[in-house]
Amino acid sequence: MAELRFLKELGYDRRLVGGLRIQDDITVVVGITDETEDEGYQEQLFKRFEKIYYRHLEIVRKDDCGFTWDFMGSHMIVSSRPLLLHYTPVSKNTESLNNEGRLIFQTMQDYESYSAKAVKKAVLTATLKRVWDHTLSKQLVLGAMGFAICEADLRGYPPEVSLGALVNLTKAVPTQALRTLLSAMRVSADWVKGIRRERGTDQATDR
Structure with missing residues (x-):
């Protein structure tokens, strides 16, 4: 595997690698201290990493992304004081919900669709748990x-279903954040619910 070969080639500096997890995409973060004497060290490291792949594979660098960038449908964020690297999953509809209050992608079934409602409840609970487990910042x-x-x-x-999924997760992981x-x-x-009652549109739902 090319990535493991790269780690072996680091020699003594391999001890500085905080971790490795292979996914469908790769992000490399290099941190240096104020005491670092070799100012070109990080650039040399990036160049060495690029050379481990075959020539026909194009490596796209995103050095100009600043302290946050998209990675595998999620956000990577570098914060300071303390210096931390955050990985936060996001939904495909996050941007459209935030900007326009509407859905663009079909990422889950409609509640009244053909499959059993118990299955939909279980899927929603599993989705929330997966998002919670995958993040580096709760x-x-x-x-x-x-x-x-x-x-x-x-x-x-x-609400009994959508909030019920969150209740289940909160019981399993009783943290103040949740x-x-x-x-x-x-x-x-x-x-x-109050608005729906005023409009006379609040209807009983099947639990």
């Missing part, structure tokens, strides 16, 4: 989880 991922619940609501999922998100989503759900 605080930053709360927004993505909120958008996932909003998407379920727009697909016709009643409890705070659950409280916020409950307030939002109550507000929506």
Whole structure:
């Protein structure tokens, strides 16, 4: 494997590698301290990495992305004080929901579609758990989880189901971050219910 060969070629510097996880795409982050004497070290490292692949494979560098960039449908963020690298999954509909309040991609079934509602509940719970497990920052991922619940609501999922999935995760992982998100989503759900009652559109749903 080319990536493992690259690590072996690092020699003594291999001890500085914090970790390696092979996916369908690769992101390389090089950090240097103020005491680093070789100012061209990071550029040399990038060049060495590019050479491990065959010539027909094009390597696209994104050095101008700043401190945040897209990676495999998620966001990578570098923060300082303390210096941390964050990986936060996002939904395909995050941008459209945030900017326009609408869905573009069909990432989950409509609640009234043909499959059993119990299956939809289980899938939504599994989706939230996967997002929670994959992130490197539990605080930053709360927004993505909120958008996932909003998407379920727009697909016709009643609050008892969409919030129920979050309740299940909060019981399994009892953290303050999830409890705070659950409280916020409950307030939002109550507000929506109030509007529906005023309009006479609040209907009983099948649990």
